Amino acid sequence: MRTHTSETVLALYVSGDLAWWRRAAVRLHVGRCDRCRRRIEWHRTDLARIREAAAWMPEGVDWNRLASEMTANIHVGLAAGECVAPRPRKSIAVGWRPVAVAAGVAVVLVGAWWLNTPPVLTHSLGRGGMRPALTEDRRPVVEATESGIELRENGSSLGVSQGTARPVAVSVNVQGSASARYVDADTGQMTITSVYVQ
Amino acid sequence: MRLALLFMAGIVAAGAQTLSRKIELPPDSPVTLVSADWGESSATARGGAFLLDVHAGLSLRNSSQRRIRGVTLAVLAQEVTPGGKGSVSVPSLDVAPGDTFPLRIDLPLLRPLGAGTGPLVEVKLDGVLFDDLSFYGPDKLHSQRTMTVWELEARRDRQYFKKLLEQAGQEGLKQEMLASLGRQDDRQQPGVQMVRGRTTNTEPEREVRFAFVQFPEAPIESQDGLARVAGNEARAPRIDVRNRSDRAIRYLEIGWIVKDQQGREFLAASMPADLNLAPGRSSQVVQDAALRFSQRTVIQSMTGFVSHAEFADGSYWIPSRAALADAKLRGVIAPSPEEQRLAQIYRKKGLGALVEELKKF
Numbered sequence A: 001m002r003t004h005t006s007e008t009v010l011a012l013y014v015s016g017d018l019a020w021w022r023r024a025a026v027r028l029h030v031g032r033c034d035r036c037r038r039r040i041e042w043h044r045t046d047l048a049r050i051r052e053a054a055a056w057m058p059e060g061v062d063w064n065r066l067a068s069e070m071t072a073n074i075h076v077g078l079a080a081g082e083c084v085a086p087r088p089r090k091s092i093a094v095g096w097r098p099v100a101v102a103a104g105v106a107v108v109l110v111g112a113w114w115l116n117t118p119p120v121l122t123h124s125l126g127r128g129g130m131r132p133a134l135t136e137d138r139r140p141v142v143e144a145t146e147s148g149i150e151l152r153e154n155g156s157s158l159g160v161s162q163g164t165a166r167p168v169a170v171s172v173n174v175q176g177s178a179s180a181r182y183v184d185a186d187t188g189q190m191t192i193t194s195v196y197v198q
Numbered sequence B: 001m002r003l004a005l006l007f008m009a010g011i012v013a014a015g016a017q018t019l020s021r022k023i024e025l026p027p028d029s030p031v032t033l034v035s036a037d038w039g040e041s042s043a044t045a046r047g048g049a050f051l052l053d054v055h056a057g058l059s060l061r062n063s064s065q066r067r068i069r070g071v072t073l074a075v076l077a078q079e080v081t082p083g084g085k086g087s088v089s090v091p092s093l094d095v096a097p098g099d100t101f102p103l104r105i106d107l108p109l110l111r112p113l114g115a116g117t118g119p120l121v122e123v124k125l126d127g128v129l130f131d132d133l134s135f136y137g138p139d140k141l142h143s144q145r146t147m148t149v150w151e152l153e154a155r156r157d158r159q160y161f162k163k164l165l166e167q168a169g170q171e172g173l174k175q176e177m178l179a180s181l182g183r184q185d186d187r188q189q190p191g192v193q194m195v196r197g198r199t200t201n202t203e204p205e206r207e208v209r210f211a212f213v214q215f216p217e218a219p220i221e222s223q224d225g226l227a228r229v230a231g232n233e234a235r236a237p238r239i240d241v242r243n244r245s246d247r248a249i250r251y252l253e254i255g256w257i258v259k260d261q262q263g264r265e266f267l268a269a270s271m272p273a274d275l276n277l278a279p280g281r282s283s284q285v286v287q288d289a290a291l292r293f294s295q296r297t298v299i300q301s302m303t304g305f306v307s308h309a310e311f312a313d314g315s316y317w318i319p320s321r322a323a324l325a326d327a328k329l330r331g332v333i334a335p336s337p338e339e340q341r342l343a344q345i346y347r348k349k350g351l352g353a354l355v356e357e358l359k360k361f
Helices: A007-015 A020-030 A034-055 A063-084 A096-116 A119-130 B002-015 B143-186 B337-349 B351-360
Strands: A141-145 A148-153 A156-160 A169-173 A177-183 A190-196 B020-024 B031-037 B042-046 B049-062 B068-076 B085-090 B100-112 B120-130 B192-196 B206-212 B220-230 B233-243 B249-260 B265-277 B282-286 B289-293 B299-311
Touching: A007 A020, A007 A034, A020 A034, A141 A169, A141 A177, A148 A177, A148 A190, A169 B192, A177 B337, A190 B100, A190 B337, B020 B049, B049 B068, B049 B120, B068 B100, B068 B143, B085 B100, B085 B143, B100 B120, B120 B143, B143 B337, B143 B351, B192 B265, B206 B233, B220 B249, B220 B299, B233 B249, B233 B265, B233 B299, B249 B289, B265 B282, B265 B289, B265 B299, B337 B351
Parallel strands: A169 B265, B020 B120, B206 B299
Antiparallel strands: A141 A148, A141 B192, A148 A156, A169 A177, A177 A190, A190 B085, B031 B049, B042 B049, B049 B100, B068 B085, B068 B120, B192 B289, B206 B220, B220 B233, B233 B282, B233 B289, B249 B265, B249 B299
């Protein structure tokens, strides 16, 4: 099956906009392909019509005068643009004192949070951002995940954790409790912690 | 600036509260308190409640004349408030008379601001299980039943591993431990929430019928069951059961397995039921509760199995290891606490330590 040259390449060939080596390749193909040769003829005809139309000027037009008017209009447009351009803003000098005060307040707030928030809550918040969202419920809810168990109520959560230890199993009881099993790495002792929703 | 700092320091001081704590053991308790370390415990005001972050290390002594197999402590901030009650259990113990053992408490609890004078946590003994399966304690958390089942499972599994050691040697025990650890690592536990009552899901519901794994040896036969399912939620399960034993049954627990749209199966919850089921009679287990999974989960099907039962005479039935080797259950349900403890001993301390542990009792 013969592969024909694309319309775009043929049009560029006719307008003389192809690189020399592409032009040579198209010429070689056109010499053997009637279809592409016909299309090149159509493109040439179209190009000639476009050039003819572009060359037409109304009767009595003074080209030099028309060019001067267009240049003048462009200059007027540029001048008007300068008039409506936004003024450069005067920068407001910011002293170091307000910045220092804001930084100090931020340090106090972070410190208050750090001192007041139990590690388990911080841990729960961290875990909350990583896990797939479970729908919120305003009623007390017990939740079990691979990381441990939690009691949720009114959108806030209380998580059970034993430091960095992960539970070896978690379970949920439909009567309203969740349990997590932990094994102490040193003693091998199993501890099962449960929370109750009712 | 100074005023702002003083103000913030005031907030810090007001938020932190001293946590009052009390450990209450009955005068005739078989365990006595040797020491208690409440080092990291704290209480913080949050909205209308205190958030109690309880971390304690207790040392208890067996002051009875029998060996202790399990202990459960109730940890209470406010018994009737959701989130005000927790418990810590230590199964698989073997504490001789006079010996001490540690017990670690790590629990978050809620206590309403108006309840009593301030943040207070109470630790009470709920129960002690002895090696002859006798029990001491108020049993408000039904710890007698729970600890007895754990102890029966522990005996079953220790017996299995001891027999394996005798018959297949240390290499056979090692292979079994590796297989157990592999199953535990492969077992999936997607997040699940449980809420009592009806949920607020607006998706259209459909009734999904339970399939059942039947154990021929079980005293209970699960006959039929349904739950209402909408997307990632399942609620209101009801299961028809029949007592096929010759003894009355007063309690049973059914495991609830869920399969999602990707074909993954996991143990979603356990369904306990108090019954009075005479031999040959049928009953229906109904729970007004809902399970909710992550929003990516779509429940495709459900399976149930009877995990244990209690007879009216106080004896128990638990599945044998052969029954639990069922292909459907094997990769889904967690092994007993004792098997998990033994597997961790093998993982952390090696085969020699495991063999020594099996020789202890």
